[in-house]
Structures are given as C-alpha cells and as structure tokens.
Amino acid sequence: MTKQFQAALDLSGNAARMCVADENGNILRNGILPMKRRESAHLAEFAAGEIACCGGTLGDVTKWSVGIGPGSFTGMRLAAALVAGLTHGISGVVSRGVATASAISMSAAENLAENSLSAVLFDGRNHEILLYCVKRINGVDEGFGDGVVLNIDSAAEYFSENEFAMLCVQSSEAEAVEKIVPPEVFAKVQKVSEFDLSALLRSSKEFDNNLRDLIYIRPAVFTDPIK
Template sequence: MYLAALDTSAARGSFAILREDASVVAAVNELETGRRSAGLFSAVMSCCEQAGFHPNDIRAWRVGMGPGSFTGIRAGAALVLGIAYGSGATVRGAPSASALLQAAALPAQTDRAFGLFDGRRGETLVSPCVRQDTGWALAEPPYAKKISELDPTATYVVLEQDPIVADVQASVGDSAIIVDHLAVQAFWGTDAQRLDGEDELVPLYVRPSVFVRPKTPRFQRASA
C-alpha cells in the first residue's frame, strides 16, 4: 500500500509518496500554490508517473491544514478529495508546522520550536510545537503575532520562499532557521485530525472570518 502527503498552505508546496513504513518513494518540493496552483494536479500526476504508478494506487492521504494561505489550503484539499472520491482512499488533515519543523532537522535537545507562516500586515502566523517520539506536534492552537514582537530567545523555523523571511531575520536574528521545503512525510509521524464519521479536512484558522453584508445595488430610472 502506498501513502501520500501534500501541503499547499505555504509559499511553496510539497508532495511526497511513501511506503507503509513511511520511507519516501518520490517527492517534489517546488509546487506552485495559492492563486498560481493551476498546475498542481499535473505536478502530482507527473510525480506519480515518475514513481511508476497512478494516484489511485495511493490508499491513504494526509494534507497540510495550515495555518497559511486559505486559497492554497483549499486547492490542496480539493485536489486530494477529488482523487480520493474516485479511488476510495482515506483522507486526514495534519498541521503544516509539523512538516516545516521536520525539514529544519533541529538538534535533539531542542524540544520546543515555533513554525512561522506569512500573516501579512507585518504579522506572522505562529504555530507553537513540541517534539514527540514520532515527530513535531502542535502544543497549542496557532495564533497571529507582530513579527517585531517575536521573542529572540526562542527557536523559529520559516520557509525560505516565504515573504516574511527578511522581517523575521531582522527581528530575531540567528533564532530563525530557514528551510527550503516542507518535509511533508512528517505528516505520517504526527497525530492527524481525530475525526468521527465521514472523512473531512478542517483548516487551522487563526483569524475569525469576517462577514461583510453585501451592498444593495442601486438602480437608476431611465430618463424619459
């Protein structure tokens, strides 16, 4: 049986195919995400073809649920749910920060670190994580914080392609570890979302959604 992991919540997406023992068969770490994710399906198909099989051969998926780009998360989730609908594969969500921190290969004595994602407006989306025997897991729900207010004594991990990299480095200096991809195979070493009933994916929202009442259109009477 083959497994797969996909994350499209960050500035660059990652996809990996694994065996049941979690060893990686094939991977790609340069996926376009967000509004540029039109080629996502083709990239996943190409990776599968290079490994010698079809996406329908994948029996279980884990998908990064952020926090991060809402558009990116939706694109990745929609792709996987579409494939799973036809193949009958199971789908579970996982915190994207577990893949981000896994890619950093932090020293064994580091048992707590923070994954950072672009929060725009001078903010970052912070995922506090703790090291477990099976990998990194969320210690508490993610939250938004001004980059200038980050504690320089903590350990942070941020994706190289993320727009906030320069600001994070200016704020915390060497406390920021920069990685060039998300090690999505880590999703199979962390606790996936515990779900009851049908499979579903639950994005990790940091900011509450804001409802803006649509304006009532004004119609002008044609002049006689």
Template sequence: MSGLKILALDASTEALSVALVDETGAREFERFEIAPQAHARRLLPLAEELLASAGLALADMDGFAFGRGPGAFTGLRIAAGLVQGLAGGLDRPVVPVSTLSALAARCQRDETVDFVRVVQDARMGEVYVGDFRRGDDGAPETLGPESVIRPADLDAAAETDDCIRAGNGWPVVAEARALDADVLAPRHTWPHALDIARLASPLLARGAGVPAAQALPVYVRDDVARKPGGAR
C-alpha cells in the same frame, strides 16, 4: 495497519509540494516547487508524475494527507478540494496536518533540535505562530494553540539559546524588531508534503484519518476580510 502508502499535498504558501510515502518498499518521493499562483494548475500533474515514478496508482493509496493550514487561504482551499476529490472517489481516509507542525518536523529531523518556533507570514501585517517541542514519540508536540498576531507582539523572551527558527515570517519579525534579517534567519522556510506524509503515517495507522468530506482547512484567522490591526 502497516506498510502504508500515503499521498500528501501542500499548497499553503508560495511553495507547493506533493509527496508519496510507500512504506511497503521503504520508498519516499517528493516534488517541490516555488510556484506562486500555480497551485491549481500544478498539484494534480505533480501527483500523477509521482505515482508514475513509483509505479503505483491512486487506487493503491491507503490514505491521503494535506497541509491543513494555517497559510494562504486560496492555496489551502485548493489542496483541501483536491484531496477531498481524490480520497472521496476511492473512499480512503484523510489526515489533515498542521503546516506549522510540518515545518517543526523538518527541523527536528536533526536529532539535536528540540524547541522550534515556527513563524509564517500571514500577510495583512500579521504572522502565524506555533511553538513545538519534540514529543515522546519523536513527533513535534505543540506548546500552545497556533495563533495569528502582529510581529511586534511576538514574545522574544521565549527564543532561548535552544530555540530553532523556521518559517517564512521571520523577515517580518526582524523588521518589527528593527533587526537585520540575518539575525533571525530560519533553519527551514517552507513546509514540505514529505513531512506531512511522515506525520500522517502513524495517525493513519491507528485509524485517526477522517472521511474526505471532513478534510477541511484550518485558517486560524477567523475573519479573512478584516483590516490589519482591526478588532478580532
């Protein structure tokens, strides 16, 4: 499959974004907003706006992608539910993409960047963490499982001189380390649907998409209701 058209959504943080990649015309479109608690109201209109801008219809899409997490539970459910509805109605495949990997990919658009540590605020006194190196295909390659930990437990020794920081959780880490937030300032703060679409494209091309009903969020934190610092 070549020359794909992909619509991607992300609602995993306070930010929300929708992107459309049209490889047949070498075109990319994205709408990005910081809009806490507006995800359910804004995602579909933004998608319709993008399609209109591109002169395309939903039925023209070869597949869909979304930020599958980790991230805000409500936002992940909204994005998953919307993409299930869109893809299911058209019988198109979906590629769930790690939001941490999408942030790493945004950093690695700078070809000098190799190692990226992504830290996202998980609330409840914790952060989501993922470490990535540039893979042989240029896409982020995970160095271990994504995890949720207390900021004080984040291993600073891994943050070598070549480490690039990304994500909105670094101020929380800086506070835990009694550092000024500027010392741990991230290169990029929010995941973007455009990076999600770009990462999804080669997966979709080789048939790695899933049926709409299997497009599910990945929360990482198993127990949403447990108290911070509680037993896992």
C-alpha cells in the same frame, strides 16, 4: 497485486509539494513545483505525475496526509478539495490534515529532545507575524495549540514571557519576520530554505478524514466548508 502508496500533499505556500511512500512508509519520492495561484489548476496533474514516477496512480494511494498550514486560503482549499474528491466514498482509503509547520520545523531541527516545544514563524502581512507551535512527539513535530498573531509591540512582550527549544522561519519570509521580532530573538531563528513533507507521513495524528480544519495565516472571506 496492485501497489499501494501513502502520500502527503501541500499547497499552503508558493509551491506544490508531494511526498510519496510505499505502504510500509518507506519514502520513494519528494517532489516540488513552484505554483502561484493562477497556476493552481495544475495541482492534480502535478500529483498524478509524482505518483506515476513511483509506478502508480492517484487511485493507488490508500493513506493521504494533507498540509493544513498555516498558509494561504486558496492553496490549502485546493489541496484539501483534491484529496477529498479522490477519497470520498472509497472503502479502505483514508485521509487527515497535518500542520505544514511540522515539516518546516523538522527540516530546521531533526534531533530535538522528546516533548520539546518549538515555534514556526510566518509573515502575516500588515506588519504582523503568525507564530505556530509544534511539539516533538514520538520523534516528529506535531501541531500544538492555536497560532498567535503578533505585531512589533506584542512580540516583544510575548518572547519575554515564552521560551522555545527552537524557532524557525522559511528563508523567503525571514526579512519580514525580522522587522517584527526583537533582534536578540531573531538571532536565534533558524532559516529553512527548503523542506519536504516526509514529516507529515510520519505524524501520529489519526486518519479522521477531516480536511476542513485549515490554519489560515490571515482569515479569508467565508466560504462554505468542504462537505
């Protein structure tokens, strides 16, 4: 009998990540490969290699979870397009988009109480940050609401009016975020040096085959949506 797998794929940042699990959700492998925009043509090769290490092929994946950010326009589009191509018109194969922020926040604090509201902070460039909220549901952080863009002035007001169970940022973006948020707030921010995508596989979000609703850190020039 052919093996069946679940997989999560993400290229929202400066590295490609993939998590592979068996059909029962048992994690088999977490892979990461630094990947800049000019190297993104290797995404399919990377994904195929990760599933091959588990004894399968991309065609053996029946459930796909794709990281939808917040992140870079190009990387997320490529990951979504790859999975859309692998799943289109194939019976019994489903996909969904899950906020990459969920994986980052779960790496920062796995044992928060149910219904806790946390926020992941991203470098938005141009002296701004993007704050994206997640809520702990059934033991896993899920995207909650829309992202909020803040500059040094609006950040002070925002954090004086809103409280979170946890704040976190990727270590590579901590310096940029520190310049925007008030010092007393940044002192509470947890730095995440690395994360995997197991949280995306554990998400309770519906497999709706919608890979179009990506969360951009900064809107890009409009292109036609993935059909």
